[in-house]
Amino acid sequence: MTWYPATSSGLGDHEKDVVYFDTKPIIGWRAWQIEFIDGEPQSVRSITYPLRWPPRKIMRAHCIFAYQKTQREAFAARPHHSPTVSHSCGIYSVKTSAQARTWTTAAGQQRIIGKVALWGRVLMYSEGAKAEFAYPVNFIVPPTLKENMVGIDHADLCAWLENAYGVEAHVGEEEFIL
Amino acid sequence: MEIGDPTETIEIIPDETELPEPLREPDPVEVPVRRPAKPERVPA
Numbered sequence: 001m002t003w004y005p006a007t008s009s010g011l012g013d014h015e016k017d018v019v020y021f022d023t024k025p026i027i028g029w030r031a032w033q034i035e036f037i038d039g040e041p042q043s044v045r046s047i048t049y050p051l052r053w054p055p056r057k058i059m060r061a062h063c064i065f066a067y068q069k070t071q072r073e074a075f076a077a078r079p080h081h082s083p084t085v086s087h088s089c090g091i092y093s094v095k096t097s098a099q100a101r102t103w104t105t106a107a108g109q110q111r112i113i114g115k116v117a118l119w120g121r122v123l124m125y126s127e128g129a130k131a132e133f134a135y136p137v138n139f140i141v142p143p144t145l146k147e148n149m150v151g152i153d154h155a156d157l158c159a160w161l162e163n164a165y166g167v168e169a170h171v172g173e174e175e176f177i178l
Numbered sequence: 179m180e181i182g183d184p185t186e187t188i189e190i191i192p193d194e195t196e197l198p199e200p201l202r203e204p205d206p207v208e209v210p211v212r213r214p215a216k217p218e219r220v221p222a
Contacts (some may be wrong), residue, residue: 058201126183165200
């Protein structure tokens with residue numbers, strides 16, 4: 001994780017220049033973790049911080065450091081927009097499915113990938129983006145996701161994802177060819 | 179998560195039609211207006 005020191009204004013120099021405006025969300029890729037309770041899928045969550053993505057509602061970035069008692073508390077005490085270059089908060093995405101796939105390799109977790117629409121304040125990076133608002137465009141279940149591990153077969157998991165979030169879901173093949 | 183180096187900032191205010199479908203307002207449904215029938219005039 002890259003840590004950018006905060007400036008006196010709380011904004012990095014890069015952010016003082018909003019380069020341009022657009023009306024179309026940017027499409028990126030990311031990974032999610034599936035939350036199960038008693039063997040039933042409940043929601044998809046972010047993978048670094050297990051924040052729930054609300055079904056059929058906009059996911060909005062905010063800096064959760066403000067709620068943590070850590071050594072970074074001094075930074076959190078200064079309110080700031082999320083995302084910002086000066087801090088690591090924001091909704092992350094990468095450019096390709098191959099990059100997103102590398103986020104699914106954590107042992108013992110049920111992770112999926114998919115495209116995500118990003119809008120609001122979007123900070124572009126050489127390998128991805130951090131955004132203010134987001135919503136999944138589709139979900140792709142790894143064929144290697146062990147059905148006995150998640151307690152539900154792939155087809156049922158895809159059906160649940162489609163019903164809950166209202167977007168297409170399928171078991172990936174080409175997205176997971178190494 | 180490593181996403182490289184910052185390049186630029188974009189402010190995106192999407193048209194509603196550009197948002198993922200579950201976030202769009204449903205098209206308004208036209209409900210036919212039902213008017214009460216006029217009472218028949220009874221000749222005096």
